[in-house]
Amino acid sequence: MRILVLGAGGTGGYFGGRLAASGADVSFLLRPVRAGRIRHDGLQIRSPLGDVLCRPQVLVATELAAVAARQPFDLILLSCKAYDLDSAMDAIAPAVGPATRILPILNGLRHYPLLDARFGAERVQGGLCFINATLNAQGEIVHLDPVARLSFGERDERPAGAGLQALSGMCTTAGIEHRLSPRIELDAWAKYAFLCSVAASTCLLRGSIGRILATEGGAAFLGGIYAECTAVAAAEGEVLPEPVRAAALAILLREGSSQTSSMYRDLVAGKDVEALQIVGDMVHRAVRAGLSVMRLDAAWIHLQSYMAQRQAG
Template identity: 45%
Template sequence: MRIVAVGAGAIGGFFGGRLLQAGRDVTFLVRPGRAAELARDGLVIKSPNGDVTLQNPPTVQADKLNEKFDVVLLSCKAFDLDDAIKSFAPAVGPQTAIIPLLNGMRHLDVLDTRFGKDRVLGGWCGIAATLNEHRHVVQLAPVFQSLSFGERDGAMSNRVRAIAENFAAGNIGSQASEKIVLEMWEKWVLLTTLASSTSLMRAAIGHILAAPGGRDFILGVRDECTAVAKAAGYAPGEAFLTRINSMLTTEGSPLTASMFRDIKAGAPVEADHIVGDMIARGDAAKVPVPKLRIAYTHLKAYENQRA
């Protein structure tokens, strides 16, 4: 099974690198600068679960991509999606399965329109990872890694089984799911709650909880997101809600969203894809989302200031 990982950053580099380490056929679609780094230093993964340096990992640049692959592992930011699609489109053939690991849901519509719904699986990943100053992939938490994928209609197809078997050797927490769209919605509920709360307040969960009204605000955002998901037909499960309630109400928690960290770094943010689209779906379902609107206004003001 031939896999092309779009990018070799924190997400694509980690999951693609672990699969390559396990002997799987992985090629990284990268820009010239990243290709030069990988050729010079190899793909370096620093992890509490074991470091590895993969010398001369297979790479290809967009203008040289002329082969079809069985799987496209897509892990770009939402604001880079259009450029990513242009770069990997030549790799998509009649039997190619695209596994998008973007947050939210709007990217599914974009990919469906470009490639056809039958080529686009559902997918999501969980990992705390970053690129350090040496451009090494650094995994920050040893037990937090997962990659789920599946047919969006819930079927356990032959291609999903084949991908699951291929990915298993990578020891990346991969699993085929028969409820992948629900899982994607659940992750979106959590991420939007975290991103809206920590970005708006410019503080970690523990600091917000310690502020007057902080707990009510966080849980109010959670409730708005949960209501939107329910209206869409994907009400989060009780086990999920119990788990995130613990995450969102732990006193002293240092937990923040990557969006908040991006704001601190002056980087672009996925305001429209994460928070804006949740609001749009709430409006369509006539679900009130006043707290999300406040957070979204803040994020758009940040984007205007940054521009």
């Protein structure tokens, strides 16, 4: 199976790099600066699960159509930030042939209708990842703890097609923990409710879960914001099962936890954040459902203020 990975940041670089290092047929579609760096230095992963240095095939947008015409891609792993989705869709379009499937691993849910409208829902599969990874000043992928898990599946509970089964085999060969999910849409909501709680809380309250829990009112805030997110999920028809909620709350209420979120790391670094696509989208869904979500509202206002300050320079 031939895989194209759009993006070589924390997630695409980690999972695509591990697949490439294990011998899988993986190419990266990158913008010129990142492409130049990886062509020169290789793709380096620093990880508690073992470092990897590989030299995958690297393409830039202008090279893609010719390469895809010679050898079509079976799967495109989409690992951009949600605010780059439009440009990423333009970039991958020349590689989307009749049999190509697209597997996004972005956070949130807002990208699905956009990908469906552009490429057709039958091509877009369900995906998500659990990892804490970032880039260092040298452009290396720094994996921050031992968690690194992919989940993927067909949407609408269709049985997994040959492409996802092949990907599962490739992940096994590469030593990537993964799950071929029979209910990826439920899993996507479970992750969105959890991630949105972590991202909104750590950004609004400016600290790790452990630091928030050490404050008076911190535990009630974290439990409350998760309840807001699960209420939105239920209003949209995804009632998260009790074991799923218990597992999320166990992480959200773990004293001393250093857990933050990729959004928090970006915010502390002064970078752009997926505020609209993660927290804003949850708030907008709550408004449509007539739900009151005061904690999410506060986080969304805070993030909008952050972005306005950032734009003002």
